[in-house]
Amino acid sequence: MTKQKIFEGAATALVTPLTETGVDYEAFGRLIDWQIEAGIDGLVIAGTTGEGSTLSDEEHREVLKFAVEKAAGRVPMIAGTGSNDTAYAIDLTKYACELDYDAMLVVTPYYNKATQNGLVAMYNAIADASTKPLILYNVPSRTGCSIEPATYVKLMAHENIAAIKEANGDISKIVKTMSLIGDGLDLYSGNDDQIIPILSVGGSGVISVLSNLMPKETSEMCHLFFEGKVKEAAALQLKLLPLVNALFSEVNPIPVKAAMAAMGYGKNILRLPLTPMEEAHEAVLLDEMRKLALI
Numbered sequence: 001m002t003k004q005k006i007f008e009g010a011a012t013a014l015v016t017p018l019t020e021t022g023v024d025y026e027a028f029g030r031l032i033d034w035q036i037e038a039g040i041d042g043l044v045i046a047g048t049t050g051e052g053s054t055l056s057d058e059e060h061r062e063v064l065k066f067a068v069e070k071a072a073g074r075v076p077m078i079a080g081t082g083s084n085d086t087a088y089a090i091d092l093t094k095y096a097c098e099l100d101y102d103a104m105l106v107v108t109p110y111y112n113k114a115t116q117n118g119l120v121a122m123y124n125a126i127a128d129a130s131t132k133p134l135i136l137y138n139v140p141s142r143t144g145c146s147i148e149p150a151t152y153v154k155l156m157a158h159e160n161i162a163a164i165k166e167a168n169g170d171i172s173k174i175v176k177t178m179s180l181i182g183d184g185l186d187l188y189s190g191n192d193d194q195i196i197p198i199l200s201v202g203g204s205g206v207i208s209v210l211s212n213l214m215p216k217e218t219s220e221m222c223h224l225f226f227e228g229k230v231k232e233a234a235a236l237q238l239k240l241l242p243l244v245n246a247l248f249s250e251v252n253p254i255p256v257k258a259a260m261a262a263m264g265y266g267k268n269i270l271r272l273p274l275t276p277m278e279e280a281h282e283a284v285l286l287d288e289m290r291k292l293a294l295i
Contacts, residue, residue: 193248
């Protein structure tokens with residue numbers, strides 16, 4: 001069963017610029033426009049990188065509404081609507097459907113976790129409530145909960161479950177998943193250091209932190225691969241690896257928030273328990289950005 005592709009290439013897991021008292025919508029609007037003008041293939045709003053977990057419910061809804069209206073149909077828009085409270089995830093998903101988002105990014109439940117049967121039940125419940133496709137987000141290093149390859153086979157039977165953002169870091173496990181699901185689900189890399197390896201086993205692109213800084217180049221990496229220019233794509237992956245490593249030298253989105261502030265997109269403000277980047281790590285990050293003429 002082949003489902004409609006949500007996007008192909010690079011979608012930015014966009015930061016949410018913050019002030020001391022709320023969301024910096026001026027910076028957020030400029031960031032959305034710049035991303036689209038630079039040629040990004042899609043935008044993810046209020047996900048992990050967008051600090052969705054520490055936005056209030058009112059802020060989360062306002063951010064989703066603002067972003068989709070600002071994008072105005074120029075690129076596919078994906079709403080972060082996952083939660084460890086399934087009822088709340090369903091509520092947010094319904095709201096994002098009303099806003100006409102193209103898809104939902106739904107993370108596995110964190111803290112309370114789930115069995116594989118629980119994941120199937122949860123995702124089917126959210127998919128039943130949605131009028132738009134879901135991207136299942138597997139990031140066990142953050143949630144303590146992993147979707148197993150065989151579980152994807154069960155989940156792909158639902159018409160509204162369309163894709164995977166896979167950030168388990170285990171290429172062998174991802175290869176096994178692809179061998180089982182065929183074309184039943186699209187696969188997106190959730191790790192910027194594994195874009196080309198994941199494309200090589202049939203991936204459709206990446207949901208990227210790197211592309212906050214380099215939307216054009218991250219998209220180009222994917223499209224070079226799709227055009228058969230594998231060596232050029234791999235060379236770009238390797239060239240940008242030092243920057244990627246700096247962007248993950250502390251927990252995401254701490255470094256990328258510092259990077260975007262240095263580029264003029266809002267202040268370097270995060271919400272507790274996240275705190276600004278340590279000086280030594282920030283110095284390395286800014287040095288890598290200077291090498292690439294980003295600042």
